[in-house]
Amino acid sequence: MKKNIVLLFILFNLFHTVAFGAKFALESSAFQLNSLIPTQYTCNGADASPPLSWNNMPANTKSLALIVTDPDAPSGTWTHWILFNIPPTVTKLDAGSPVPNGAATGLNSWGTQGYRGPCPTLGAHSYVFTLYALDKVLDLGDGTTNSIVSDAMTSHVLGTAELVGLYQKIP
Structure with a gap:
């Protein structure tokens, strides 16, 4: 059943892209998809x-x-940053920018709020930036965990955009 729902979601997004134009996209002026994240955005900087x-948000x-998140962390997926209830009028976050008005910050895997950059212990890791377009404002406050935010988003995701960066800690 879950596989069928995922397949339907993928087919819907494919149809939506072909029928209605450009795809929901997330980008960074600092790094390209699957390229190195500059040191200034990491624990070494x-x-x-x-x-x-981002652009082309779903209607x-x-x-x-x-x-x-860092899916390559030895202890399992590690959460680096959670922002939610970002107003749809916001289409960018500048480097080091504060939380947009109206948005909330969840707890990262360090147990703190806010961004914590890549800092892998060994080898190169992938860092997945996933932006979710939602059909509602989540009834959650600051300090919410990734699992609670993810559960609250269930069945409210209109589309996703993803950007993956790589980083290997400098010895």
Whole structure:
């Protein structure tokens, strides 16, 4: 059943892209898809959040959620940043920018709020920036965990955009 729902979601997004134009996209002026994240956005630099921008949000988007994870962490997926209830009028986040008005910040895997940049212990890791377009504003406040935000988004995702960056810690 879950596979069928995922397949329907993929087919819907493919149809929507072909029938209605450009795809929901997430980009950074600091790095390209599957390329190295500059040091200034990591624990070896200023640990500032990278600049991000997005376009072609799905119709009827009421809020956005951004979740940044490291799926290569030895202890399992590590959450670096959670922002949710981002107003749909916001289409970019400058480097190191504060939380947009109206948005909330969830807890990262360090147990703190806010961005914590890549800082892998060994080898290169992938960092997945996923932006979710939602059909509602989530009834959650600051300090919410990734699992609670993800559960609250269930059945409210209109579309997703993803950007993956790579980083290997400098010895």
